[in-house]
Amino acid sequence: MRGLLQLFAAYGGFLAFFLLEATSLVLIVQYNHRQKDIFNNSWGLLTAAAEKQVDNITEYWGLKARVLDLQARNIKLMEERDNARYSTAVYRDSLQADSTAPMFTFIAANVVSNSIISANNSLRLDRGAADGVKPHMGVISSDEGLVGIVRETAEHYCRVMSLLHSQSRIKASIRRNGYFGTLAWNGGDPMRMQLEAIPKHAEVAVGDTIQTSGYSQIFPKGILIGKVESAKLGPGENFYTITVKLFNDLSKVQYVYIVDNLMRDEHEELDRAEDE
Amino acid sequence: MIHITRFFAFYIFQVLILKRLSIGWEGPVFFNFLLYPMFIFLLPLRTPQVVALFSAFALGILVDMSYDSLGVHAGASVLTAYIRPWVLGWLEPRDGYNVNYSPNKARMGAPWFLRYASILMAFHLVFYYSLDAFSPVYIVDILLKTLYSFPLSMIFVIMVAYIFDPEA
Structure with missing residues (x-):
C-alpha cells in the first residue's frame, strides 16, 4: 500500500x-x-x-x-519412370503386353555436412541403416545431377563419398550416341569433372549431354550429369580428354535422394559367381 | 474561488456565444473559436498536476456535451494541461516564477503572456483537430483548420486578457 x-x-x-x-x-x-x-x-x-x-x-x-510431402511425390514419379523399372516384356509365341516391375526406389535425405575443398570430399546425410540405407547405394540431387555413393552407414546417418573425391569413378555415357566412359575428378574446380576412356573413333562435340550409363546398377540409366565443355585428342592417343561441366553445384546441395536398387542382391550373386 | 467562477464563466461564454460563431463543418475552411483553454492557461502555478488534469477534463467534458462530440474537447484539454508544465519550463524567466500566482498578463507582462498563450493554444488546436479527425490521413486538414482557427481564438484570448486583466 x-x-x-x-x-x-x-x-x-x-x-x-x-x-x-x-x-x-x-x-x-x-x-x-x-x-x-x-x-x-x-x-x-x-x-x-x-x-x-x-x-x-x-x-x-x-x-x-x-517438403516431406513433395519428396514423397517426387519419389513416386521417379519410380514410375522407365529408367527406374525393370522391363518384363519378352517375345515368346506372340508379343506380350509391355509390363514392368519396380527396380529402383528412392529414400529422401537431407545433407547434414558437406565439403568441397579437399581432394577427398565427403558428405553426411541424416538417413542411416534404420531407414534402409546400405553401403554402395548411389545418391542423386533433388535438382539435376549426381552427388556421390554411400560409403558407411550408422543407425541414423550415413557417410557419402562425394563425386568430388579422388577415387570416385562413375560410369557415364554420351547421351547422343551412347559411347561410355568413366567420370573422375582430378581435384580443383568443384564444378568440373573429367570423362575418361571415350575412344577416339567416337564423335564428341562441345555441349553434348553426359548421363549415367546404368551399367553400374548404382544409378538408374539416363540421369543427367553435365555437358561437355572441351574435348581434346592428343597426338598418338587413343582416348579423348573430356572436361565435363556439372549441372548441379555440389557446394550448395541440400536435399538428396538415396538410390535403392531392389535387384541388387541378384547382381551381387552374379558378381560372386564371376569371382569364383 | 476565482478559478471556479472562471471555470463556469469560460464554459458559458464558450457554449452560448462562441459556439454560434463557428462556421462550416466539412472541408478545409473551418473556423472555430475556442476560448475555454484559457482556463487551463490561467491556472495558478502551484496547482497540483492531478488537479489541473481533472479540472481540464471536467471543463472539456462539459464543452463536449454542448458540442455533441463527447471526449474530443476533453482529450485535447487533458493533453494541453499535461504539456503546460513543459511550456512553462521553456518560457521560465531568468529569476524564476512566483509560484503563488497565475501566469497571466498582469503578472508576467503582455509579450510573455502572448507567447505562452500562443504556444498552448496552437498545441490545443492541433490536439483538438487531431482527435476530431481521428486519423493521420487527414493531417493536411488538421493543420489547415488549426491555421484558420488559431488567430480567431487568439483574438478572443487577447480581448479577455485586456478586458479583465485579473491579478489572481
Whole structure:
C-alpha cells in the first residue's frame, strides 16, 4: 500500500493524464459516429495485418511437412519412370503386353555436412541403416545431377563419398550416341569433372549431354550429369580428354535422394559367381 | 474561488456565444473559436498536476456535451494541461516564477503572456483537430483548420486578457 502511494506521488500526474486521456478516447470512440467508424476500420486493418503475419509464421512451420510431402511425390514419379523399372516384356509365341516391375526406389535425405575443398570430399546425410540405407547405394540431387555413393552407414546417418573425391569413378555415357566412359575428378574446380576412356573413333562435340550409363546398377540409366565443355585428342592417343561441366553445384546441395536398387542382391550373386 | 467562477464563466461564454460563431463543418475552411483553454492557461502555478488534469477534463467534458462530440474537447484539454508544465519550463524567466500566482498578463507582462498563450493554444488546436479527425490521413486538414482557427481564438484570448486583466 505504501509502495502504491509512493508510486502515485511520483507518477500521479502521468497516471492521471493517462487515465483521463484513455477515458476521453473511449468516449470519443463510443459516442461519435465518424470517429467510431474510423476506429473500427483501422482496428479491422490492424487485426487483418496481424492475422496475415500469424498466417505467414504458421505457413513457415508447415514448410517442413510440405517438403516431406513433395519428396514423397517426387519419389513416386521417379519410380514410375522407365529408367527406374525393370522391363518384363519378352517375345515368346506372340508379343506380350509391355509390363514392368519396380527396380529402383528412392529414400529422401537431407545433407547434414558437406565439403568441397579437399581432394577427398565427403558428405553426411541424416538417413542411416534404420531407414534402409546400405553401403554402395548411389545418391542423386533433388535438382539435376549426381552427388556421390554411400560409403558407411550408422543407425541414423550415413557417410557419402562425394563425386568430388579422388577415387570416385562413375560410369557415364554420351547421351547422343551412347559411347561410355568413366567420370573422375582430378581435384580443383568443384564444378568440373573429367570423362575418361571415350575412344577416339567416337564423335564428341562441345555441349553434348553426359548421363549415367546404368551399367553400374548404382544409378538408374539416363540421369543427367553435365555437358561437355572441351574435348581434346592428343597426338598418338587413343582416348579423348573430356572436361565435363556439372549441372548441379555440389557446394550448395541440400536435399538428396538415396538410390535403392531392389535387384541388387541378384547382381551381387552374379558378381560372386564371376569371382569364383 | 476565482478559478471556479472562471471555470463556469469560460464554459458559458464558450457554449452560448462562441459556439454560434463557428462556421462550416466539412472541408478545409473551418473556423472555430475556442476560448475555454484559457482556463487551463490561467491556472495558478502551484496547482497540483492531478488537479489541473481533472479540472481540464471536467471543463472539456462539459464543452463536449454542448458540442455533441463527447471526449474530443476533453482529450485535447487533458493533453494541453499535461504539456503546460513543459511550456512553462521553456518560457521560465531568468529569476524564476512566483509560484503563488497565475501566469497571466498582469503578472508576467503582455509579450510573455502572448507567447505562452500562443504556444498552448496552437498545441490545443492541433490536439483538438487531431482527435476530431481521428486519423493521420487527414493531417493536411488538421493543420489547415488549426491555421484558420488559431488567430480567431487568439483574438478572443487577447480581448479577455485586456478586458479583465485579473491579478489572481
